[in-house]
Structures are given as C-alpha cells and as structure tokens.
Amino acid sequence: MNHVAPINKLVDQFRRLPGIGPKSATRLAYFILKADRERAEALAQAILNAKEQVGFCSQCFNFTDTDPCQICQSEARDHSLICVVEEPSDVAALERTREFKGLYHVLHGALSPLAGIGPDDLKLKELLKRVGKGGVAEVVMATNPNVEGEATAMYIARLLKPLGVKVTKIARGLPVGGDLEYADEVTLSEAFENRREM
Amino acid sequence: MRVTRLTLRNFRNYHALTLPFNHNIVIFTGANAQGKTNILEAIYTGAMGRSHRTHADDDLIRWEQSAALVEIAFQRQDIDHSLMFKFIKDQNKEILWNGNPIKAREIVGTLNVVLFSPEDLLLVKGAPALRRRFLDVEISQANPAYYRQLSQYNRMLQQRNHLLKKIREKKAGPELLDAWDEQLAPTAAVIVKKRLEAVKKFNMLANLMHRKLTGNKENLSVQYVLQGSEGKIPDDLCLFFKDSFSSQRLADIARGSTGSGPHRDDIYLSVNGQNLRVFGSQGQQRTGVLALKLAELEFIKSETGEYPVLLLDDVMSELDASRREYLLSFIRDKIQTFITATDITAFPEIKYAKFYRVSQGNILE
Numbered sequence: 001m002n003h004v005a006p007i008n009k010l011v012d013q014f015r016r017l018p019g020i021g022p023k024s025a026t027r028l029a030y031f032i033l034k035a036d037r038e039r040a041e042a043l044a045q046a047i048l049n050a051k052e053q054v055g056f057c058s059q060c061f062n063f064t065d066t067d068p069c070q071i072c073q074s075e076a077r078d079h080s081l082i083c084v085v086e087e088p089s090d091v092a093a094l095e096r097t098r099e100f101k102g103l104y105h106v107l108h109g110a111l112s113p114l115a116g117i118g119p120d121d122l123k124l125k126e127l128l129k130r131v132g133k134g135g136v137a138e139v140v141m142a143t144n145p146n147v148e149g150e151a152t153a154m155y156i157a158r159l160l161k162p163l164g165v166k167v168t169k170i171a172r173g174l175p176v177g178g179d180l181e182y183a184d185e186v187t188l189s190e191a192f193e194n195r196r197e198m
Numbered sequence: 199m200r201v202t203r204l205t206l207r208n209f210r211n212y213h214a215l216t217l218p219f220n221h222n223i224v225i226f227t228g229a230n231a232q233g234k235t236n237i238l239e240a241i242y243t244g245a246m247g248r249s250h251r252t253h254a255d256d257d258l259i260r261w262e263q264s265a266a267l268v269e270i271a272f273q274r275q276d277i278d279h280s281l282m283f284k285f286i287k288d289q290n291k292e293i294l295w296n297g298n299p300i301k302a303r304e305i306v307g308t309l310n311v312v313l314f315s316p317e318d319l320l321l322v323k324g325a326p327a328l329r330r331r332f333l334d335v336e337i338s339q340a341n342p343a344y345y346r347q348l349s350q351y352n353r354m355l356q357q358r359n360h361l362l363k364k365i366r367e368k369k370a371g372p373e374l375l376d377a378w379d380e381q382l383a384p385t386a387a388v389i390v391k392k393r394l395e396a397v398k399k400f401n402m403l404a405n406l407m408h409r410k411l412t413g414n415k416e417n418l419s420v421q422y423v424l425q426g427s428e429g430k431i432p433d434d435l436c437l438f439f440k441d442s443f444s445s446q447r448l449a450d451i452a453r454g455s456t457g458s459g460p461h462r463d464d465i466y467l468s469v470n471g472q473n474l475r476v477f478g479s480q481g482q483q484r485t486g487v488l489a490l491k492l493a494e495l496e497f498i499k500s501e502t503g504e505y506p507v508l509l510l511d512d513v514m515s516e517l518d519a520s521r522r523e524y525l526l527s528f529i530r531d532k533i534q535t536f537i538t539a540t541d542i543t544a545f546p547e548i549k550y551a552k553f554y555r556v557s558q559g560n561i562l563e
C-alpha cells in the first residue's frame with residue numbers, strides 16, 4: 001500500500017477495470033505519474049470524450065457515435081440478415097472476419113438465472129420489434145458457445161419462429177465454454193459458413 | 199505413469215521441498231497433522247486441477263504467505279511432462295503444462311491418479327453421491343471430454359434449479375424452462391451413455407478382482423441404476439430425459455430442484471445376488487471397496503494404455519493383513535504408489551520401498 005492518497009486513488013480506479021490485478025494497477029498508475037502532463041491529459045480526455053460521444057445505436061444497440069450506427073446505415077450491407085450477439089465486443093470480433101455482410105443485434109448479456117438475468121434484462125423486445133417490422137429473412141444466432149449462450153439462442157429461436165423468419169445458429173466449431181470474442185478469425189469464419197437452421 | 203519429482207514452495211505446511219522419486223513404492227510415515235497427506239494432496243491437485251480436501255485454493259497457501267507453488271515432473275508413456283501450479287491469494291491459480299498456460303478444467307486426463315482414502319471405505323455403505331463421484335472421477339481421467347460434458351451438465355442444472363425457485367416465487371415464467379431443458383436432456387443422455395459403457399466394462403473388472411480377493415467364492419456385480427427407468431435402460435436416452443424433465447416439471451417447481459437426471463442415479467452392488475450395501479458384512483463390504491479401487495486402476499489402464507499413479511492415504515491400517523498383502527502384490531512392480539501411514543512397522547509385508555519420516559513440514563530420510 002502506498003502512503004500518497006492520490007496514488008492510492010488512481011491504483012484503486014485501475015483495479016476496478018476488468019482483467020487488472022493489483023500489480024498491473026500499480027504499474028499503470030506509476031506509468032502515468034512518470035509520463036508528461038500532456039499524455040495524462042490526453043488519456044483523461046479520451047476517456048471523457050468516449051463516454052460523452054458514444055452511445056447505443058437505436059436499432060442494433062451496438063456502441064456508436066452516430067445514430068443509426070455506420071453498419072445499420074450502410075447500403076453495402078444485407079439488411080435482410082441479422083446476427084444476434086451478446087456483447088458489442090462480439091460485433092468487433094465478427095467484423096474482423098469480414099465474413100458477415102448483414103446487420104447485428106446486441107443483446108447486452110445472456111439468460112442466466114444465477115446472475116439474475118431474465119428476458120427483460122436483454123434487448124429482446126427490441127429484436128422482436130425489429131423483425132416484426134418485416135424485411136428480415138434470416139436471423140443468425142451467434143451467442144457464446146456456453147450453457148448460457150445456448151439457452152439464450154434457443155429461447156430467442158422459439159420467439160422468432162412464429163414470425164415466419166428463418167433462424168439459424170453458427171456452427172459449434174468454436175471451443176465449448178469459451179467466449180466468442182476470443183475465438184480466432186478462421187474459426188469464426190468457418191462457424192459462420194457452417195451455420196445451421198434451428 | 200510415474201511421478202519423478204515433486205517440488206513444493208509454501209504449500210500447506212511445507213516451506214520448501216524437492217523430492218525426486220526413484221522407487222515404485224514411496225512411504226511417508228509420521229504422527230497425525232505433520233503433513234503426510236499434504237504431499238498426496240499436491241499430487242492429486244496435479245491430476246484433477248483441484249484439491250480433494252478443499253474448494254478454496256487459498257487454503258493451500260502456507261500460513262501468512264501470499265503464494266504457493268507446486269511443480270510435478272512426471273512421465274506419461276515414457277515421455278517427460280511437467281505441471282506447475284501457482285496459487286496466489288485472492289486470485290485465480292495459474293497452471294502451466296510443459297511451460298504453456300492451461301485451464302484447470304483442461305487438466306483432467308494429463309496426469310492420471312487414483313486416490314484411495316478413508317472416505318472411500320464408505321463407497322459401498324455410503325450415500326449414492328459417493329458412488330457417482332467415484333464413477334465420474336474414473337471416467338473423467340480416461341475420457342477428458344466426459345469431464346467437460348459433466349461440468350456443463352452441472353452448470354445447466356445449477357441454472358435450471360435457480361430458475362425453478364424463481365418460478366416458484368412467481369419471479370419468472372415457466373416457459374423459460376424450455377430453453378434449459380432442450381440442452382439438459384441431450385447432455386444428460388451423453389453422460390448416462392458413457393456411464394453405462396464404463397459400468398459394463400467396470401463390472402467385469404471388479405468381478406474379476408473380487409473373485410481373486412475371495413478365492414473365487416464370491417461374485418461381485420456392478421450395475422448402473424437409472425433413476426425412473428424401472429430397471430430397463432431405454433434405447434433413446436435423450437427422449438427419456440426430455441419426457442422425464444417435462445413430466446416432472448410441476449414437482450420440480452414445487453421442490454425448487456431437478457428430481458431426475460444423472461445427478462440422481464446410483465450404482466447397485468451385489469455379491470452372489472445379494473445387495474452388498476444392505477446385506478453385506480463389514481468384511482464383505484471392505485473387500486468390495488478394495489475390488490472397486492483395484493478395478494479402477496485396471497479400468498484406467500485399459501482406457502489409456504497405462505496404469506495411473508496410486509495414492510494410498512491412511513488406508514493401510516484399515517485393511518487386514520491378507521487384503522493388504524493382496525493389494526501390495528497387485529501394485530508391486532507395475533503401479534507407482536505413494537502411501538501415508540502413522541506407524542509403518544505395523545505392516546511387515548511392505549518391503550522394497552523408499553521410506554520418509556514426516557515431522558512438522560520436514561521430510562527426513
């Protein structure tokens with residue numbers, strides 16, 4: 001523990017970030033203290049700017065600084081195809097593969113009774129509304145290949161089927177129990193190509 | 199499978215310890231609470247990714263220390279491997295297999311170990327959960343995919359049970375159950391199918407062991423008991439579980455837990471057609487336990503091509519001289535065995551072993 005209160009405060013803030021342990025938090029704090037003032041200001045400003053300028057797309061609920069987002073606006077993309085993912089980071093992972101040419105829908109989580117997450121805590125009604133408007137031919141489920149992601153995909157498939165839309169799921173070539181975000185690009189591309197109807 | 203070297207740093211009551219193992223039988227003696235079992239625990243942790251005595255990794259760290267280290271060098275099919283565990287207080291443990299990071303759940307099947315501890319003496323007499331765990335640990339080591347499926351099943355079950363309670367409290371709708379049952383049923387079917395295959399093989403092995411132990415007088419039979427099947431194993435297990443999960447849904451909601459599935463099954467043990475659990479004498483039950491543990495060694499050998507390492511924790515004194523002698527003649531040259539005992543002079547049949555005295559976290563030759 002350091003005896004200088006502002007340093008402690010900074011270390012404490014870093015520690016609250018995901019994946020940062022006490023050692024990394026201290027290292028980051030000292031790095032910033034040693035850097036010149038401009039650098040620290042640039043970091044602080046970047047954080048504030050991102051927080052102020054980035055919001056959710058009112059259609060797909062991905063992060064965006066325009067509404068609708070770039071992807072939802074794009075004429076080059078197939079608007080009859082929607083890929084459902086759990087988190088914004090999953091959109092980024094899928095975009096890296098350049099395999100998918102449709103639109104996305106970010107649920108912001110997955111069903112988990114243990115974590116107290118039910119259908120109302122996800123962007124589910126919004127998805128139903130979106131599909132209900134028409135013009136959507138296929139919805140691809142790309143939730144995480146774990147127990148919670150599977151349950152979420154099955155639940156959504158049951159809700160969508162009465163709307164007469166084709167529901168598919170990306171193939172299970174993905175490591176079971178893992179996160180979509182960490183799957184490599186080739187695996188993800190193949191999972192997409194081999195998607196199956198649910 | 200052979201453990202060639204064990205290194206401990208701040209593990210339990212050991213400050214720093216490195217032991218090379220050149221003998222087939224290694225015996226640790228000493229009074230209680232000196233640290234004999236801690237050595238076996240370290241090897242077991244290497245095999246299963248977690249201790250058999252605690253769920254909290256922090257318990258493994260020596261008093262007032264912030265981290266512990268366990269390094270196990272072993273040979274699998276005559277090839278050298280190493281496993282390194284770093285336990286850090288309040289953090290997830292780090293595991294390296296041959297220098298590469300590996301997750302705890304991926305470790306099962308890397309170093310195969312059979313543990314025989316006083317708790318196993320209840321294998322025949324005790325609750326079904328003990329026999330299920332026995333079966334699960336045995337199959338997992340021979341078939342790591344089984345371990346992953348079992349963990350997934352347990353996770354689904356936890357989620358489903360939590361959901362059942364919420365439905366009971368009217369905090370969630372019963373239609374949500376479908377999403378869980380749709381994957382629970384096929385996973386349950388896969389688990390039971392693998393258990394049935396294993397028990398079939400295991401039945402033959404345990405029967406053979408038991409006959410040898412009783413001079414061909416007794417016939418041990420091991421059978422899988424599928425809850426709710428009325429003695430007949432259905433052809434389509436997936437359909438069986440789908441039906442049973444949906445037909446028992448109301449009862450499950452009322453109870454707040456899932457009443458059927460592999461987590462409720464059992465193994466039925468009988469000797470000469472009599473229920474060993476109910477009608478067996480204590481001596482018969484002990485022989486049954488020993489036959490099951492020996493069959494476990496043979497099972498892993500037949501599935502992986504190699505005998506596992508055997509850990510005998512404080513059980514020698516629980517077996518009589520003739521059963522001990524049989525056990526020792528069984529393991530003699532073929533199975534590397536680590537034994538703990540308070541007083542080894544009581545077992546004159548143990549020869550050709552390496553002896554260590556354990557006293558307050560120190561090892562003396």
Ligand SMILES: [Zn+2]
Binds near residue numbers: 057058061072
């Ligand atoms: Zn959008």
